[in-house]
Amino acid sequence: xxxxxxxxxxxxxxxxxxxxxxxxxxxxxxxxxxxxxxxxxxxxxxxxxxxxxxxxxxxxxxxxxxxxxxxxx
Amino acid sequence: xxxxxxxxxxxxxxxxxxxxxxxxxxxxxxxxxxxxxxxxxxxxxxxxxxxxxxxxxxxxxxxxxxxxxxxxxxxxxxxxxxxxxxxxxxxxxxxxxxxxxxxxxxxxxxxxxxxxxxxxxxxxxxxxxxxxxxxxxxxxxxxxxxxxxxxxxxxxxxxxxxxxxxxxxxxxxxxxxxxxxxxxxxxxxxxxxxxxxxxxxxxxxxxxxxxxxxxxxxxxxxxxxxxxxxxxxxxxxxxxxxxxxxxxxxxxxxxxxxxxxxxxxxxxxxxxxxxxxxxxxxxxxxxxxxxxxxxxxxxxxxxxxxxxxxxxxxxxxxxxxxxxxxxxxxxxxxxxxxxxxxxxxxxxxxxxxxxx
Numbered sequence: 001x002x003x004x005x006x007x008x009x010x011x012x013x014x015x016x017x018x019x020x021x022x023x024x025x026x027x028x029x030x031x032x033x034x035x036x037x038x039x040x041x042x043x044x045x046x047x048x049x050x051x052x053x054x055x056x057x058x059x060x061x062x063x064x065x066x067x068x069x070x071x072x073x
Numbered sequence: 074x075x076x077x078x079x080x081x082x083x084x085x086x087x088x089x090x091x092x093x094x095x096x097x098x099x100x101x102x103x104x105x106x107x108x109x110x111x112x113x114x115x116x117x118x119x120x121x122x123x124x125x126x127x128x129x130x131x132x133x134x135x136x137x138x139x140x141x142x143x144x145x146x147x148x149x150x151x152x153x154x155x156x157x158x159x160x161x162x163x164x165x166x167x168x169x170x171x172x173x174x175x176x177x178x179x180x181x182x183x184x185x186x187x188x189x190x191x192x193x194x195x196x197x198x199x200x201x202x203x204x205x206x207x208x209x210x211x212x213x214x215x216x217x218x219x220x221x222x223x224x225x226x227x228x229x230x231x232x233x234x235x236x237x238x239x240x241x242x243x244x245x246x247x248x249x250x251x252x253x254x255x256x257x258x259x260x261x262x263x264x265x266x267x268x269x270x271x272x273x274x275x276x277x278x279x280x281x282x283x284x285x286x287x288x289x290x291x292x293x294x295x296x297x298x299x300x301x302x303x304x305x306x307x308x309x310x311x312x313x314x315x316x317x318x319x320x321x322x323x324x325x326x327x328x329x330x331x332x333x334x335x336x337x338x339x340x341x342x343x344x345x346x347x348x349x350x351x352x353x354x355x356x357x358x359x360x361x362x363x364x365x366x367x368x369x370x371x372x373x374x375x376x377x378x379x380x381x382x383x384x385x386x387x388x389x390x391x392x393x394x395x396x397x398x399x400x401x402x403x404x405x406x407x408x409x410x411x412x413x414x415x416x417x418x419x420x421x422x423x424x425x426x427x428x429x
Contacts, residue, residue, distance in 0.1 A: 004195040011191070034234050036077055043080030044230070051225035055235075062234070 018053035021060060025052045029063045078230055090159040094166050098136075102128045122181050129174035130262070131274075134254060136167040137220075138278040141251055145289035151361065154372050161227050164247075168217075168224035175217045178210070209261035216253035219246045232355060241356060255279055297329040304406060311399070311406035314338045317345070317423050320405065325369075327360035330409035335360065336396055338407055339369055339380045344420035346380035347396035347407045353414075359393070382417040 026045040030052075031038040052059055081087075105128035106121075113119045119127075143160050147153040183193035194214065200206040223244055232240045258275050302313040314320075314328045320340040327350055328336045335350035337360030348369060350360045357373030364370070368377035368386055378385055378393055385391040392415035397408040400421040412418065 001196055004192055007195060008189060008191050030230075034230065036233075037230065040078040041080060044078045044228070047080050047228055048230055050221070051228070051231055054222060054225050058235075 015053065018056040021056040022049045022052035025056075025059055025063065029059070032066050033059070033062055078228075086155075087159050087162065091162050091166075094163055098132060098166065098170060101132050101135075105131065122177065126174060126177050126181065127262070129170055129177065130258075133167055133171035133174055134258060134275070134278065136163065136170060137247075137251060137254060138282055140164050140167055141247065141282045142285050145285040148289040148358075149285070149292065151372075154361075157373055158375075164220075165224045165227055168220040171217055171220055175214065178213075204260070205264060207260045209257050209259075209264075212253040213257035213261070216250040216257060219250035219253070223247060223250075229354070237353065237356070251282065296327075297333075297335075303331070304401075309408055312336070312409045314405040314407055316403045317400060317405055318403070320345070323364040325360040325362075326405075327358070328407055328409075332409075334409070334411065336407055336409065337369070338398065338405060339364060340423070341367070341380060343424070344381075344422055345398050345400060345405055346418065346420045347398045348378060348380060348383045349394040349396075349411065349414075351393065352376055353391040353393055381420050382415055384415045 026049050030040070030045065030048065037044070102125075106124050109119060109124045109127070113124075140160060140163055143153070143157050143163075147157040179190050179194060183190040183197070186193055188196075194210055198206065198208040198210075200208065223246065226235065226240065226243060235243070255275065263272055263275065304311045304313050312328050312330060314326055317340065320326045320338065323339075323341050325337040325339045328338055328347075330336060335358075336347050337350040337358075338345060338347045339360075341364040348359060350358055352359050352371040352373065354371065354374055354376045357371040357376070359369055359371055359378070362370045362372040364380065365377070367379070369380050370377050376385065376391065377389075378391070381395075383393040383395040394411040394414050395416050395418045396411060397418055398421045399406050400423055405421070
């Protein structure tokens with residue numbers, strides 16, 4: 001029961017953080033990672049929101065990497 | 074192709090395809106409910122919720138089986154390629170139907186207690202050592218999670234930004250997901266209902282998926298074995314592809330390099346060029362496509378590359394590897410060492426009259 005509770009809490013925290021990250025990512029991060037997404041419509045941004053929420057640690061690293069790369073250049 | 078992203082790249086064919094899929098799903102669910110009400114009456118009558126659960130679950134299982142059959146079936150019979158063209162939408166539709174099944178099951182069986190439904194799902198049944206009482210819901214939930222990841226990353230944006238290798242790996246998880254679904258059905262519905270037709274349906278679907286993959290795989294391996302004839306010339310080990318007239322105009326012959334890499338050797342406008350057989354989009358077999366408007370066109374989703382340099386025409390930016398080619402008499406030879414993607418290579422010129 002304790003393990004199951006921990007799993008559910010971890011899932012909830014991961015999903016909540018993912019959702020918050022995804023909103024920020026599709027609003028202003030996606031075009032930094034991929035310039036082809038700069039003029040993309042909101043339908044596209046809405047469509048990649050679930051994937052952004054699910055894979056947020058990976059995207060956060062890449063977004064951070066692209067910001068550092070952009071700053072150094 | 075990635076000059077800019079849109080939500081969904083609709084065209085009339087895709088609209089018809091999706092309308093057919095939606096119509097078939099609605100028809101199946103309606104028929105299942107109607108027949109279910111007729112078959113289960115009186116004291117055996119099923120509630121609307123249970124009927125809907127069974128309809129959605131069986132529909133998702135059938136759809137996933139079809140999705141998995143499309144790839145090998147299209148490799149065995151090229152006439153099925155148009156179905157492959159929009160497989161992605163069918164996959165997303167499969168996830169949506171499976172998600173409805175999962176949400177309904179979670180709400181119906183775990184949603185009315187005092188504890189969190191997810192916690193209830195994880196703790197109600199923990200008989201992991203019993204085959205008869207195994208918590209069959211867990212493999213189903215794991216499969217649903219995989220289908221979600223696949224549907225959520227099905228847009229071309231993910232293919233481009235996750236890297237082709239990671240994206241492909243993620244989407245190959247569909248096979249473990251199918252295994253989990255079969256486990257979910259075998260340990261759940263098949264044990265609870267014990268109806269012959271359900272067992273026959275599950276076995277037939279799993280056997281069809283497995284057989285098609287085995288047959289398509291063995292046929293490709295047999296074809297590859299016949300494509301590895303090496304010739305030493307000019308200090309280069311050239312791969313003999315075949316005679317010029319064995320390559321149909323605007324089509325390719327696929328050669329297999331000693332390392333296993335497939336090379337698509339195209340004949341077009343009196344020239345021969347060779348590029349990688351693997352499309353930069355989703356790994357489609359370029360050698361099974363044809364040259365349209367001067368560009369090699371992938372049979373899966375229509376992505377295009379110029380045969381002489383492996384580059385997508387502007388404004389697109391995708392590239393595939395190219396290979397040096399030469400024609401020795403009537404024999405077409407290709408250097409199996411891949412050049413960096415997008416490298417221009419002088420085509421070999423051939424006399425079109427030699428077909429006769």
